[in-house]
Amino acid sequence: MYYPAKGTNWVIWADDILGPWSNPIDLKVGLIDPGHIVGEDGKRYLHLSKGQMVELADDGLSVVGESFKVYDGWQYPKEWVVECFCLESPKMKYKDGYYYMTSAQGGTAGPATSHMVVSARSKSAKGPWENSPYNPIVHTYHESENWWSKGHGTIVDDVN
Numbered sequence: 162m163y164y165p166a167k168g169t170n171w172v173i174w175a176d177d178i179l180g181p182w183s184n185p186i187d188l189k190v191g192l193i194d195p196g197h198i199v200g201e202d203g204k205r206y207l208h209l210s211k212g213q214m215v216e217l218a219d220d221g222l223s224v225v226g227e228s229f230k231v232y233d234g235w236q237y238p239k240e241w242v243v244e245c246f247c248l249e250s251p252k253m254k255y256k257d258g259y260y261y262m263t264s265a266q267g268g269t270a271g272p273a274t275s276h277m278v279v280s281a282r283s284k285s286a287k288g289p290w291e292n293s294p295y296n297p298i299v300h301t302y303h304e305s306e307n308w309w310s311k312g313h314g315t316i317v318d319d320v321n
Contacts, residue, residue: 163188163195163207170195170207172222190215190224197221198253198260200286208232208251208262214287231288234266235279235296244271253286254316260286263298265312273304276312 163172170190175182192209197217199205205217207224212232216225234248247268254261259282267275277300281290299311 163197165193165195170209174222186222188224190228192228194250194265196251196253196262198255198286200260201284202286206286208253210247210249210251212248232262232264232281232290234264235281235292237266237277237297241267241274242272243275244268250313252315259284261316262290263314263316265314266297267300267312269310269312271310273306273309274301276301276310278312278314280314 162174163170168191170188171185172188173182173185190209192211192213194210196208197205198208205219205221206214207217208214209228212230212234213228214231215228217223218225234246237243245268246266248264248266250265252263261280261282263278263280265276266279267277269276277297279296280293280298283290299314301309301311
């Protein structure tokens with residue numbers, strides 16, 4: 162399991178979900194909200210905030226090299242009121258020949274209309290990424306709505 166804390170990203174692992182779990186290992190890579198995926202080349206990668214990606218060692222317990230940019234995010238309309246571009250929280254899924262990335266944009270702590278969920282797909286874990294024509298997938302359009310700052314969506318599989 163990969164998670165951000167104290168300005169870096171960490172990994173813990175267990176042979177069984179019930180534990181025992183390993184001690185945390187500092188991956189010594191900044192940014193936030195790691196999303197793990199195995200690429201078409203069989204290598205492990207972490208996608209991170211700001212559209213960055215870093216290769217992992219075969220065991221997933223350390224990084225190989227420096228992070229690099231693979232995704233620019235979705236360009237929302239200029240008139241939207243947001244906190245910042247704030248591309249973060251990439252969640253990854255491989256299905257039917259495509260890698261799917263669901264991310265948050267617009268900022269968590271800004272105005273009610275800031276946060277949104279966007280999606281993109283690619284034939285490679287490294288991109289290039291094609292933004293969904295349905296972006297934003299989820300978004301608060303006006304402060305009169307019941308739910309504000311809708312972001313950080315997650316891809317799930319159902320029984321079908």
